[in-house]
Amino acid sequence: MRQQLRWIANDTIEFSAIVAIVRGCKMILYNANNSPARQQSDIMHELAHILCEHKGDCLQLNSDISLRVHNAGHEQEAKWLGAALQIPEQGIFEHVRAGRSSEEIAQIYGASLPMVIYRRRILAIDRRISYLKQVR
């Protein structure tokens, strides 16, 4: 079984991460060939599926292992929560307000630069900070 899990996690083309249920225990399988920032993002995404208790459709690999396949609604929730787990709103807000660059923030959270830019944009961080500067 260890060999099968290793195959799923490392040798599957375009594989990022997935929740597998192995003998009743949830496990996050991720592709260790991706960059550390990408791995962390993928793990947070899968953790979000677990926290949201997304059941998904179970793809039975064999008697011991099944994989979860999620619908588009679940994917949106996991995308949002996974990103929030990786880069919390209050944290990015304070770092930007302190004048740190997106590159520095990426370093702090072990995240990719596109993830930091996504969080800055979707949370309107820069707009909110410039508004705070205007009202003071």
Ligand SMILES: [Zn+2]
């Ligand atoms: Zn997903």
